[in-house]
Amino acid sequence: MERTHHNNQLTINEVGQTVTLIGWVSKRRNFGSLVFIDLRDREGITQLVFDETKAELIKNVRNEYILQVSGKVVERKSKNPNIKTGEIEINVESVEVINEANTTPLIIADETDALEETRMKYRYLDLRRPVMLNKIRTRHQITQVMRRYLDEIGCIEIETPILTKSTPEGARDFLVPSRVHPGEFYALPQSPQLFKQLLMISGFERYYQVARCFRDEDLRSDRQLDFTQVDIEFSFLNDVEIQTHIEEMMRRVMKEVLNYDLVTPFLRLTYKEAMNRYGSDKPDNRFGLELQDVTTIFENCEFEAFRSAETVKAIVVENQASMTRKEIDALTALAKKHGAKALTVLKMKETLEGSVLKFFNEEEIKHVISSLNLQENDLILMVADKWEKACDVLGALRSHLGKTLKLYDEKAFSYLWVVDFPLLEYSEEDGRYYAKHHPFTSPKKEEIELLDTNPKTVNANAYDLVLNGYELGGGSLRIYNQNLQKKMFEILGFSESEIQERFGFFVDAFQYGTPPHGGIALGLDRVAMLLTHSDSIRDVIAFPKNASSKDPMCEAPSPVEPSQLDELNIAIDIKKN
RNA sequence: GGUCCGGUGGUGUAGCGGUUAACAUGCCUCCCUGUCACGGAGGAGAUCGCGGGUUCGAUUCCCGUCCGGACCGCCA
Numbered sequence: 137m138e139r140t141h142h143n144n145q146l147t148i149n150e151v152g153q154t155v156t157l158i159g160w161v162s163k164r165r166n167f168g169s170l171v172f173i174d175l176r177d178r179e180g181i182t183q184l185v186f187d188e189t190k191a192e193l194i195k196n197v198r199n200e201y202i203l204q205v206s207g208k209v210v211e212r213k214s215k216n217p218n219i220k221t222g223e224i225e226i227n228v229e230s231v232e233v234i235n236e237a238n239t240t241p242l243i244i245a246d247e248t249d250a251l252e253e254t255r256m257k258y259r260y261l262d263l264r265r266p267v268m269l270n271k272i273r274t275r276h277q278i279t280q281v282m283r284r285y286l287d288e289i290g291c292i293e294i295e296t297p298i299l300t301k302s303t304p305e306g307a308r309d310f311l312v313p314s315r316v317h318p319g320e321f322y323a324l325p326q327s328p329q330l331f332k333q334l335l336m337i338s339g340f341e342r343y344y345q346v347a348r349c350f351r352d353e354d355l356r357s358d359r360q361l362d363f364t365q366v367d368i369e370f371s372f373l374n375d376v377e378i379q380t381h382i383e384e385m386m387r388r389v390m391k392e393v394l395n396y397d398l399v400t401p402f403l404r405l406t407y408k409e410a411m412n413r414y415g416s417d418k419p420d421n422r423f424g425l426e427l428q429d430v431t432t433i434f435e436n437c438e439f440e441a442f443r444s445a446e447t448v449k450a451i452v453v454e455n456q457a458s459m460t461r462k463e464i465d466a467l468t469a470l471a472k473k474h475g476a477k478a479l480t481v482l483k484m485k486e487t488l489e490g491s492v493l494k495f496f497n498e499e500e501i502k503h504v505i506s507s508l509n510l511q512e513n514d515l516i517l518m519v520a521d522k523w524e525k526a527c528d529v530l531g532a533l534r535s536h537l538g539k540t541l542k543l544y545d546e547k548a549f550s551y552l553w554v555v556d557f558p559l560l561e562y563s564e565e566d567g568r569y570y571a572k573h574h575p576f577t578s579p580k581k582e583e584i585e586l587l588d589t590n591p592k593t594v595n596a597n598a599y600d601l602v603l604n605g606y607e608l609g610g611g612s613l614r615i616y617n618q619n620l621q622k623k624m625f626e627i628l629g630f631s632e633s634e635i636q637e638r639f640g641f642f643v644d645a646f647q648y649g650t651p652p653h654g655g656i657a658l659g660l661d662r663v664a665m666l667l668t669h670s671d672s673i674r675d676v677i678a679f680p681k682n683a684s685s686k687d688p689m690c691e692a693p694s695p696v697e698p699s700q701l702d703e704l705n706i707a708i709d710i711k712k713n
Numbered sequence: 714g715g716u717c718c719g720g721u722g723g724u725g726u727a728g729c730g731g732u733u734a735a736c737a738u739g740c741c742u743c744c745c746u747g748u749c750a751c752g753g754a755g756g757a758g759a760u761c762g763c764g765g766g767u768u769c770g771a772u773u774c775c776c777g778u779c780c781g782g783a784c785c786g787c788c789a
Contacts, residue, residue, distance in 0.1 A: 163749075170746040183749070199739090216749055239740060241723060245750085249725040249738075253781050306789040326789085353788045354714095473716075473785055561789090574789045683782060 144180025148223045156206045183225040193231045200237035206230045256688040275664040275676050277393045285385045291344040296331035307351035318705035324350035332369040336653040337645050341371045357672040369655030403552040410554045415531020420605030422544035427530050433503045439495035445520035449530050456515035457483040476529040482516040552602050559596040568629045573598040577612040611656025618646035
């Protein structure tokens, strides 16, 4: 089957040529003895014209039929500036109907009115919409630019196993039963973390992989069960050197894919600063509305909740003092959803107003006004709680308000690094420490000795890349000293035998000359989502799962044949609550 | 596991304690030689997610359930 051009190619310069085109019938406009057809392929649309003598040929042709047509390129009488080929059209001489099509359950156009449910069920048709096709293509381009750069700087692409060993920390594993070894299971990788570190021990020095990862957790618009990480690891580079490579890679992606100029190096915020100013470890700094600390103002006040709180933080929302009771209740509900006990609301009218003011003396009120630099018509939201909680709640309010009050340019891109994460997190519930990043992340060199005395305060050589409030990826320098790695496992509460059973192979490897190394993993789906201005990563994944972990198209997951279970020595006993 | 929102022709929505269930689009037939979201005339197409309850009467109100979505928990 031959075509001479794609449907985006023909211009006024080709007038007079005889061409052959292939494509789907996108739209048919019938004038009796004169018929127009918009012929669509993956590149674009070309208008076909069938005059009186040819109209008969396509009498039965409907939308989404596939045609191969030959004809002469002619200049249009009335041009269409909205499409690339709008200056010309094809005077069709011959037509072959390559295939017919039923009426589609959704309209194949950029502005479909179909709900996501319908789009997912007929995903192949959803993807046929040019807007979707282009998103998937953009993803391809992003991957290509990344691959080219990583190759250029000497990273070797290496595949690591999909069937691997269950890891105890982190997300739930997907398990795959072994037929050959009854009762035993492979796990699908949550990330190739251990393997890429082993590759450094092997001496590959620089590695990357466009790696499929699997986590059996609930989904979100930016989370899928199986997702793709661009997984990168370097030997002998420090954290800034690694970050610099990533900055350059992203700079090229933005330039080559979107023709968007990024300034490097990116802004770096410490975890503490990010939390203090934005109430998030993945801040969107395209707008202000920063958090402010007012703890000290209230340390002797009459208001018990403020006086005794570890932290009192505030955000000042300009010109929103007129917000209705209903809107404020919604903000309070949001604060409570994020775990706040209460949201304190003040309004700056002619004077400061708010029900809690009765607890404050004149001095304290003055102090609030001056330190927050309050102007008339400001709305002030305050939360008193533990530091992290207060930051987190106001951070949630901040991003909510940023979005609803449209405080930022949606088309802008703001990259930044969040660095110096705490190494550990203490879980009151379990009475033990968990690794904030993962158990192989190295503590800051100068803080290693604090591991014995005050592990909580130790920071990690860990860094997250953040774009517009989304965590694009995280990385760290790894521990390469076997004693330090052992100590980490001890702090995390693993016994000697647990270490051996779970990471034995990994710890063993450390004995044989482990280079200093570190790396990062970038969520490709999120990169593609943000660069295509999509609301969900589902838009940039060809065949995604829906919010309840199902594939509405092929209906996975599904029951299997009893004989399949027999072979796996598995009996099913579903526990119902 | 939880909270909130939704489920009405193929698609997307409106509606309401009693309707011939409305509108747009798509589909079918007819008319049309310059459209490009063509236009015009006509037509087919819905047991209002499912089960139960309240009621003389339920698509509408209530309860349950299933399905979809957003978020919280969870996601080192």
